[in-house]
Amino acid sequence: MEQEQVIVFPRRGGGRFSPMRIQAVGDALQRRQDLIRKLQWSIVAVYLFLLVAPVFLPEADSRAGVFDSLARFAEALFWGAWWPGVILSMLIFGQFWCGLMCPDGTLTEFASRHGRGLKVPAWMRKPALPLVFFCFVTLYEHLIDAFRSAPATLLVIGGTSCLSLITGLIYGRGKRVWCRFVCPGASIFSLLARCAVLHFKVDRARWDAAPRPAPSAVDCPPLLDVRRLRSNEKCNMCSRCSGHRQAVALSWRAPGEEIATLEPDEVRNWEAAGILYVLIGLLYGAVHWPGSPWHQQALAALQQWSGEAPVWQAEVSRWLFRHEGMRSDLAGALAALLGIAGTALALGTLAGAGLLMAASGRQKLAGALAYALIPLAGIGLALGAMEHSLSILARGGMNAWAVLPWLRLAGVLAGLAWSVATARRLLRHWRDPAGCRKFALPAFAAVAGLLAAAYQFAPVPA
Numbered sequence: 001m002e003q004e005q006v007i008v009f010p011r012r013g014g015g016r017f018s019p020m021r022i023q024a025v026g027d028a029l030q031r032r033q034d035l036i037r038k039l040q041w042s043i044v045a046v047y048l049f050l051l052v053a054p055v056f057l058p059e060a061d062s063r064a065g066v067f068d069s070l071a072r073f074a075e076a077l078f079w080g081a082w083w084p085g086v087i088l089s090m091l092i093f094g095q096f097w098c099g100l101m102c103p104d105g106t107l108t109e110f111a112s113r114h115g116r117g118l119k120v121p122a123w124m125r126k127p128a129l130p131l132v133f134f135c136f137v138t139l140y141e142h143l144i145d146a147f148r149s150a151p152a153t154l155l156v157i158g159g160t161s162c163l164s165l166i167t168g169l170i171y172g173r174g175k176r177v178w179c180r181f182v183c184p185g186a187s188i189f190s191l192l193a194r195c196a197v198l199h200f201k202v203d204r205a206r207w208d209a210a211p212r213p214a215p216s217a218v219d220c221p222p223l224l225d226v227r228r229l230r231s232n233e234k235c236n237m238c239s240r241c242s243g244h245r246q247a248v249a250l251s252w253r254a255p256g257e258e259i260a261t262l263e264p265d266e267v268r269n270w271e272a273a274g275i276l277y278v279l280i281g282l283l284y285g286a287v288h289w290p291g292s293p294w295h296q297q298a299l300a301a302l303q304q305w306s307g308e309a310p311v312w313q314a315e316v317s318r319w320l321f322r323h324e325g326m327r328s329d330l331a332g333a334l335a336a337l338l339g340i341a342g343t344a345l346a347l348g349t350l351a352g353a354g355l356l357m358a359a360s361g362r363q364k365l366a367g368a369l370a371y372a373l374i375p376l377a378g379i380g381l382a383l384g385a386m387e388h389s390l391s392i393l394a395r396g397g398m399n400a401w402a403v404l405p406w407l408r409l410a411g412v413l414a415g416l417a418w419s420v421a422t423a424r425r426l427l428r429h430w431r432d433p434a435g436c437r438k439f440a441l442p443a444f445a446a447v448a449g450l451l452a453a454a455y456q457f458a459p460v461p462a
């Protein structure tokens with residue numbers, strides 16, 4: 001029976017990473033959902049402990065090491081290890097984190113098994129909704145400086161978990177409506193996962209030719225039509241469909257292949273704008289604006305204007321938890337907010353104008369080329385997250401900043417090469433309308449090169 005499941009697609013060669021082995025990994029994950037559930041609930045327990053406990057403990061000294069206090073350890077784990085690790089894993093392997101480990105996914109699916117089971121409303125099905133939520137959450141977490149304070153982390157990350165639980169209690173029957181339609185993080189993960197080298201491949205001919213009676217439908221948590229699965233975009237990589245009808249298999253593909261083979265009708269304008277203004281612009285601003293000299297100038301000007309006006313979240317935090325960690329001045333909050341939003345607008349518009357020029361004014365082609373920037377932008381984002389890890393280590397007395405320029409150089413060059421190679425394949429795939437390839441590729445490489453320079457020479461976080 002298991003042998004039959006393994007023979008799905010023609011394959012070549014053997015070895016540890018052979019297609020057959022990779023397919024067997026998918027099948028093993030499908031068979032051991034019981035173990036995966038235990039892993040998921042263990043992660044939920046650790047996650048809730050690290051999220052809630054530091055709030056009720058005395059505040060850690062600002063120079064405390066990673067292992068000197070629970071709050072500092074939780075900060076290092078959430079922002080220093082988890083965030084860069086998840087970004088890189090999405091970019092290289094796809095959304096396995098979401099399907100196998102994410103505590104919000106576990107909670108929402110559990111709630112959905114016991115909830116009201118309502119139909120997903122039309123407003124929730126708007127495709128750009130998660131991206132809009134992501135912008136709000138990112139701006140808000142910088143407004144209150146959520147990275148350095150336990151109550152602020154609880155407010156942002158815990159608040160998101162509560163919303164996922166509530167969504168599960170109201171919508172779907174044992175499904176992950178939250179992950180598919182609302183999760184703010186998934187908006188970015190779904191872009192990064194298009195570059196991944198692993199995906200669940202569906203052989204439509206085998207699916208349709210499966211012997212009758214057909215096995216019962218796949219329990220796909222994000223409600224995907226597995227038979228028509230062609231993209232990593234919404235696939236949580238939970239592996240429950242692996243081996244179904246002997247037509248679904250975890251498979252290798254070339255890095256960036258899904259983007260390089262995009263068809264014109266698969267290019268969405270709102271998504272291309274999301275890549276330019278959010279994945280590139282907003283996240284660059286969020287990571288690097290606070291370290292820029294302009295931030296200090298804006299802060300000084302706003303402090304003169306606002307005096308000592310407090311932000312209400314800090315007051316609530318002080319009253320509720322007796323914690324001081326949250327950003328407490330209106331000038332600081334406004335300087336962060338305006339600077340990040342301004343950086344997003346400026347960078348997104350410049351990159352968009354460059355791509356439009358590269359595509360000789362063809363909007364569809366410019367949109368497709370925006371997708372080819374995802375590898376560079378994803379690596380730039382991962383580098384920014386790693387820089388946050390370095391700053392956490394430095395605050396604890398372990399100064400490793402010397403590695404930063406080399407880390408950036410290696411990452412940025414890899415991202416640049418990946419993006420340019422993807423754009424080259426994409427232009428070939430599109431057979432380059434009106435023969436603009438000779439101009440389009442060098443012009444795209446120039447835009448990507450400028451973006452790579454922006455990541456390489458970005459201000460270091462404070």
Ligand code: SF4
Pocket residue numbers: 099200218219220221222224226229234235236237238239240241242
């Ligand atoms: S298609 Fe659905 S069931 Fe299959 S791996 Fe993706 S999320 Fe899981």
